[in-house]
Amino acid sequence: MSPSVGVVIPTRGDRPALLRQAVDAVLLQDYPGELQVVVVADGRSPDDVTGVPRPVRILRNTLTPGLPGARNTGIAACATDLIAFCDDDDVWLPGKLAAQVRALEEAGGEFASCAIEVEHGGRRVTRLAGASTVSAGDLVRSRMMMVHSSTFLFERGLFWPDESAPGGQNEDWDLALRAAKRRPLVHVDRPLVLVRWAGSHYAVRWTDRIAGLEWMLARHPELAVDPRGAARVRGQLAFCHAALGQRRAAVRWALRALAARRWEPRVPLALAVASGLVTAPGVLSVLNARGHGI
Numbered sequence: 001m002s003p004s005v006g007v008v009i010p011t012r013g014d015r016p017a018l019l020r021q022a023v024d025a026v027l028l029q030d031y032p033g034e035l036q037v038v039v040v041a042d043g044r045s046p047d048d049v050t051g052v053p054r055p056v057r058i059l060r061n062t063l064t065p066g067l068p069g070a071r072n073t074g075i076a077a078c079a080t081d082l083i084a085f086c087d088d089d090d091v092w093l094p095g096k097l098a099a100q101v102r103a104l105e106e107a108g109g110e111f112a113s114c115a116i117e118v119e120h121g122g123r124r125v126t127r128l129a130g131a132s133t134v135s136a137g138d139l140v141r142s143r144m145m146m147v148h149s150s151t152f153l154f155e156r157g158l159f160w161p162d163e164s165a166p167g168g169q170n171e172d173w174d175l176a177l178r179a180a181k182r183r184p185l186v187h188v189d190r191p192l193v194l195v196r197w198a199g200s201h202y203a204v205r206w207t208d209r210i211a212g213l214e215w216m217l218a219r220h221p222e223l224a225v226d227p228r229g230a231a232r233v234r235g236q237l238a239f240c241h242a243a244l245g246q247r248r249a250a251v252r253w254a255l256r257a258l259a260a261r262r263w264e265p266r267v268p269l270a271l272a273v274a275s276g277l278v279t280a281p282g283v284l285s286v287l288n289a290r291g292h293g294i
Contacts, residue, residue, distance in 0.1 A: 002033030005097060006078025006156065009039045010061075010070035011088040013049040018196070019088040020051040026086060027053070029097045038077050039088075042070040067168035068161035075160060083156045089196045090150040093117075096192035100153045107133075109186035111154040111179040113147040117191045118291040125291025126191045134187050136180040139173070140222050140229040145293060147176050147185065150193045154179065162219075167205060169212025177220060197288050206243045206280070213237050231257045235266025239294050242273035243280030250274040266294060 007026050011019050019039070026037055037056045041049050043065055046058040059077055063069035075083050082101070086092060100112040115128045127146045131138075134147055149172035159179055165171035179185060213233055216223060223229045238253035250270050257264045272278045287293060 002031065003081035003101060004034035004036070004079075005031070005082045005084055005101070005153070006036045006038065006075070006080035007084045007086060008071055008074030008078070009037065009086050009088055010042055010067055010074070011039055011049060013041055013044045015089060016049070016051040019049070020053075021091055022086055022088050023052055023056055025091045025093070026097075027056075028094070029092060030095065031097045031101070033101070034080065035097075036078050036080055038074040040070040040074045042066065064163040066163070066165075068163040068165055068171045071161045071171075072163065075156065078156065080156055083152075083154055085152045086150045086193075087195075090148075091194040091196075092150070093192045093194060096151075097153070099188050099190065099192060100151075100186075103132075103186045103188050104153065107186045110158055110183050111152070111176070112186040112188065113151040113153075113176070114188040114192040115146050115190055116148050116151060116193045116195045118145075118195050118197060118288075120197045120288040120291070121285075123289055124194075127291055128189050128191070129187050130189065132187055132189060134176075134180060134185040136177060136184075136222075137226075139177045139180055140220070140226045142228070142232070143173060143293075147187070148172070148193065148195055149175075150195060152176070158182075164215075166211035166215050167208030169205075169208050170216050174216060174219060206240045210237060210240045210244075213240070227260045231261030231264040232266065234260060235264045235270060236294055238270035239266055239273065239280065239283075242270045247274045269294070 039058045040061050042061040046060050049058050061070040061073045063072050104112045117124045117126050129146050161171045161175050234253050234257035238250045242250035254267045254270050257267050273280050
C-alpha cells in the first residue's frame, strides 16, 4: 500500500494563475496513494485565495508570519505518512511524486529531493546533482539548488522548518542540511520540478539575505570550516553588501572569502558591484538566465 502524502503549498494569494497551475500539477500526479493538498495563506485571509479547486483545503497561517510558519501550519494540518512542499509559482512535472516515493522506499530513507528545470526569461536550464544521494558535506560545500524546497518529500513528524529564519531566508537549506545530518538525502536525479525564478518574492531582499546567511553560519559552524563552503557564503555576503552600497563591508567579506578559497568566483562579481561597474540585479539576471544564483 502506497504511503499517504500531504502537499503543503504556501501562498500570499497575489498570483492566482500560478497558484492554480501549481495545484493542478499536484492533483494530476499519477500516484496511487492518498493525497491531501493544503494551501496556506500567509498574511491574507483564505477568502482572498481564489481559483483553487476542491478538495484542496485553504488555511490561514496561524504561526509565525512568513514561509516557515506557513509551511508548519500546513504540516500540522496533514494527517499523512509523508509531507511534500511546492511553492506557489513552481510546477511538479509528471511522475515526480511516484518516483520519489519509490526511491525513498527502496533506500529506506527519510527525506528526498530531485533534479529541477529552472525557468527564467523564457529559457529553461536543467540542474542535476550527478548523484543519487546528497550528504551533509555536499550541502556544506554547495547550496545545491536542485535540492529545492519544491522537491522536498519527507516523513511527517521528523522535520519542521525553523521559524526563526530571518525573513524566511535559507529555512529550506537549513531543513535539508539538518535532514542530511541524520541520514543522506535520497535524490532522484531527473528534472521532476519546474522552478520559476522570475516571480520570486525573495530575489532582491538584500538585508534579509545577509541576515539569513549569518543565521546559517551561527546554526551550522561547519560552514565556516569547509574552505569551499566558507568561501561561497562569504562571497555571497560580499555580494549582498555590495548590492546595498556598503562597500567597506563588501570588501571585508570579499577578503575573508579569498582567505578561505583563493579562486572564489563570487568575489570579482561582488567587487564589480561595489565599484559601480555593474548592478547587482544585472548580475543576477545573467546568472539566472543560465540557471544559477549568486
